[in-house]
Amino acid sequence: MNYSDAERAAAKLEELGYKQALDDKDADLILLVTCSVRKSAEDRVYGAINNYHKKKLYPKLKTIILSGCMANRPEVVKKADKADIFLDIKDLNKLPEFLKKESKAGYVETYFSVKPRYQSSFTAYVPIMTGCNNFCSYCIVPYVRGREESRSSEEIIAEVKDLIAQGFKEIILLGQNVNSYKPATAAAIKDFPDLLEYLAKLPGNFWLSFITSHPKDLSDKLIKVIARNKSAGGGSAFGGKIxxxxxxxVQSGDNEILKKMNRKYTISQYKKLVKKIRKQIPGVAISTDVIVGFPGETEKRFLNTVKLFQKVKFDMAYINQYSPREGTASAKLKDDVPKIEKKKRDKELNDVLIQTALEINKKLIGQVLDALVYQKSKGDIWLGKTRTFKVVKFKSKKNLLGKFVKVKINKAESFGLIGKSIDSSKKL
Ligand code: SF4
Known part of the structure; x- marks a missing residue:
């Protein structure tokens, strides 16, 4: 979401006459789009702001703008007093006023309406909503991003159509909880599955994906829409768009901890949901986020998360060690799991993931998968992303950046695949 916000902020600055500096050292203005999810991310921002004040290192720098989640926290505004402007991203329209510059584009209704300066020519992030009403007890997002606000479906469709016309291959829809999407205008598109299906039916050569879904809100309707519009071959043949x-x-594998986290589902409900998704969408990859060392997470409760990992066998997991965020409900609880123990649990879960992800990936050996090439590595090695978000490495002398290719998988690793490109020109 921050990456996407930064693309809109960059566009607004360009409209005001600024040009992108190739190095921070050449910049006379720096706009930081910050994240408040973890304390370590905030600490890095304080460090960066202090550093930017070293005249010897940044001789041209006159203005530091702090935007993103941190800009909405009064305690941060106090602490980061070396920043010149604090900008709520929703106030992007006010940037000309703050910088005392004339806006050529004039007023646009919401910051969503600012046409972004996309960083890639083939992958685009399209926000469909912002904010969150869920108030998970550890999370700062509802406080810094505010309540849920859905973007108009007309505006989303217009942005996606424009991206397809420009030749973008991968469109990733963004929202703190895409399943809460509810456009204000009563039209044919009433919810997220309607929007996703509408976009999937647009003509063009592109893939559609979305992040992220709260397990309590992922509906049967959404599963059916994905199943109807996915690739015919379970991720291995050119077919549908989704x-x-x-x-x-999942955040924890223990019901008591889930309750304390205010997640509003049980592990048995989560497992049932995974089962349903896997049954209706064969070949689907499921990733998760999990917090280790939440207050009250005894060894026994943590082992429930280990068991869940062993049972569900995720394709990928983002494991976070708990750190209290000031202002959230869980910050009032005693942070009673020592740091060293959090680190140990992080490693233990990661070890399970390494094994199960490898098991899943080994089943792909011999299959021919579609991939979107996103980066050149060393020599003739290219990196592609499969429809299931797995990184695949292969060799080619051709310039394949931003192209769809077919790759035959020869080798599997826990967090990647290795294969041979067999085609680079087929269309969806
Ligand atoms: S669903 Fe929970 S974790 Fe996700 S953004 Fe909302 S409050 Fe935070």
Whole structure:
């Protein structure tokens, strides 16, 4: 979401006459789009702001703008007093006023309406909503991003159509909880599955995916829409537009901890949901987010998360060690799991993930998968992303950046695949 916000902020600055500096050292203005999810991320921002004040290192720098989640926290504004402007990203329209510059584009209704300066020519992030009403007890997002606000479906459709016309190959829809999407205008598109299906039916050569889904809100309707519009071959043949990938943050494998986290589902409900998704969308990849060392997470409760990992066998997991965020409900609880123990649990879960992800990936050996090439590595090695968000390495002398290729998988690793490109010109 921050990456996407930064693309809109960059566009607004360009409209005001600024040009992108190739190095921070050449910049006379720096706009930081910050994240408040973890304390370590905030600390890095304080460090960066202090550093930017070293005249010897940044001789041209006159203005530091602090935007993103940190800009909405009064305690940060106090602490980061070396920044010149604090900008709520929703106030992007006010940037000309703050910088005392004339806006050529004039007023746009919401910051969503600012046409972004996309960083890639083939992958685009399209926000469909912002904010969150869920108030998970550890999370700062509802406080810094505010309540849920859905973007108009007309505006989203217009942005996606424009991206397809420009030749973008991968469109990733963004929202703190895409399943809460509710456009204000009563039209044919009433919810997220309606929007996803509408976009999937647009003509063009592109993939659609989305992040992220709260397990309590992922509906049967959405599963059916994905199943109807996914690739015919379970992720291995060119077919439908919607990628077979679902990010489904579980956060803990223990019911008591889930209750304390205010997640509003039980582990048995989560497992049933995974089962349903896998049954209806064969070949789907499921990733998760999990927090280790939440207050009250005894060894026994943590082992429930280990068991869940062993049972569900995730394709990928983002494991976070708990750190209290001031202002959230869980910050009032005693942070009673020592740091060293959090680190140990992080490693233990990661070890399970390494094994199960390898098991899943080994089943792909011999299959021919579609991939979107996103980066050149060393020599003739290219990196592609499969429809299931797996990184695949292969060799080619051709310039394949931003192209769809077919790759035959020869080798599997826990967090990647290795294969041979067999085609680079087929269309969806
Ligand atoms: S669903 Fe929970 S974790 Fe996700 S953004 Fe909302 S409050 Fe935070």
């Amino acid at each position: 990628c077979e990938y679902i990010s489904l943050p």
